[in-house]
Amino acid sequence: MxxxxxxxxPVRVYYEDTDFSGYVYHANYLKxxxxxxxxxxxELGMDQRAMFDAEGGTTHFVVAGMRISWKRPALMDDLIxxxxxxxxxxxxxxxxxxxxxxxxxxxxxxxxxIAHLAAGRPVRMAPWMHEAFEKAAxx
Numbered sequence: 001m002x003x004x005x006x007x008x009x010p011v012r013v014y015y016e017d018t019d020f021s022g023y024v025y026h027a028n029y030l031k032x033x034x035x036x037x038x039x040x041x042x043e044l045g046m047d048q049r050a051m052f053d054a055e056g057g058t059t060h061f062v063v064a065g066m067r068i069s070w071k072r073p074a075l076m077d078d079l080i081x082x083x084x085x086x087x088x089x090x091x092x093x094x095x096x097x098x099x100x101x102x103x104x105x106x107x108x109x110x111x112x113x114i115a116h117l118a119a120g121r122p123v124r125m126a127p128w129m130h131e132a133f134e135k136a137a138x139x
Contacts, residue, residue, distance in 0.1 A: 005086070005137045008081055009084070013074050013079075023075060036082035044133065071109070073107070086133055086136065116129075
């Protein structure tokens with residue numbers, strides 16, 4: 001769901017997401033962030049499977065860089081929310097700003113650089129892709 005330039009993605013924390021201490025294992029936050037980005041891209045009309053399977057050359061998105069700051073832990077059975085906003089949009093890449101929250105408290109912040117590739121090299125996104133990101137951001 002995209003509201004006011006923010007994509008909102010709820011996640012329930014399951015036992016399997018936690019470590020022996022009962023906190024979410026640090027690497028599992030990456031999964032939560034990825035799921036939210038994937039759903040955002042899907043809501044923008046970008047079918048990643050179709051992009052990958054396209055005849056005449058496949059394209060796809062990859063994470064090119066990520067900066068994460070953990071603030072507080074999530075616990076088993078928490079209902080958390082991943083919010084994703086457009087940071088910077090460039091020809092062949094986009095930066096997405098993500099926040100994981102529990103009851104309005106920030107648990108994690110992340111800035112994720114996503115590159116658009118074809119044959120392993122950066123390639124400009126189609127104009128409609130740029131327009132979809134801008135529309136979602138409320139621009």
